[in-house]
């Protein structure tokens with residue numbers, strides 16, 4: 001088996017000087033590594049930079065964590081928060097989250113879906129989905145611009161393979177490439193993530209309809225389709241004409257042969273990155289109540305078998321926040337903060353047409369991030385130059401420079417782009 005060079009290096013350490021520990025590891029144990037060169041390593045290198053656009057959290061303009069006051073005020077909790085939560089999750093929180101899915105996705109009205117099962121945030125929910133739907137060697141079909149942790153979850157965790165298709169065509173989502181990737185026999189597992197990490201792109205209303213139709217037609221033609229919807233950045237859509245609901249709403253009753261799995265949570269939506277709470281919900285056409293309950297029990301069984309249950313204290317805090325009458329107003333305020341940064345980016349591009357000669361900006365309309373493709377300069381060399389000489393930290397993924405505007409103070413955004421522009425000119429010279 002070919003190991004990642006980072007795994008090779010750990011394995012070399014574990015077999016040095018006659019050490020026998022490497023032989024004691026399972027095949028997955030031998031293949032796993034800590035991704036110290038990816039987002040985490042690049043983020044660490046940018047520590048201390050005066051403009052730090054690396055990290056997928058959100059910061060206020062003064063650099064403090066962007067948080068909802070109703071979450072913070074719920075931190076003083078009763079003793080019951082010390083007890084375990086059920087493996088399915090706190091029943092009141094599950095009910096509150098289901099109500100929120102209904103409120104945030106009006107077109108799901110009248111369609112049946114399971115009660116959400118609580119996980120230890122989205123990474124864990126994705127990993128539970130991998131456990132439930134993928135066998136060794138199975139493929140996960142996804143766009144080629146994706147969150148890099150999917151590799152550890154699906155490939156290392158489940159011995160599955162990522163099969164990517166082209167993300168963008170003519171400034172929009174490449175729905176033809178999705179259709180092409182679904183050809184062939186056998187069950188298909190598709191993963192879609194809107195708003196997307198790293199691009200900050202969400203399908204337009206029309207594209208969402210086309211995507212849903214492609215998946216439905218594939219299922220109706222006899223191919224079983226499992227659609228995993230990573231809705232981590234749900235709700236942060238900044239443009240008109242962009243689909244503001246989850247594809248879950250369109251897919252919930254698409255076909256008896258199409259299982260829609262919604263993976264979501266408060267991590268990014270409610271600005272509680274360290275709380276570690278997420279949800280998995282299931283839907284398909286003509287599902288009965290007892291069948292939906294059976295899927296919930298399967299998911300809760302996976303939770304029970306790997307973390308037993310998600311943090312009780314975080315679930316209690318979130319429930320209190322969702323019951324606060326200030327919750328929606330406070331969320332709107334924080335949305336406005338991020339939307340303002342998005343608007344500033346558009347304004348910077350309008351004022352600086354010369355930037356187009358130095359970098360191409362990828363389509364973006366939502367979420368925490370946007371990406372640029374440097375022209376005539378290697379992205380990784382540019383990243384290093386930005387840290388070394390411009391005190392600016394960015395992330396490089398798939399040859400693109402990812403900018404987390406969620407964590408850059410609004411008034412530093414123009415300087416961030418000027419630094420990128422100047423660094424590219426300098427490297428070209």
Ligand SMILES: Cc1ncc(COP(=O)(O)O)c(C=O)c1O
Nearest residue numbers: 056121122123147193197232267
């Ligand atoms: C697309 C996407 N999915 C999932 C996650 C993980 O979220 P969580 O922190 O809830 O595990 C992230 C975090 O960066 C993400 O970008």
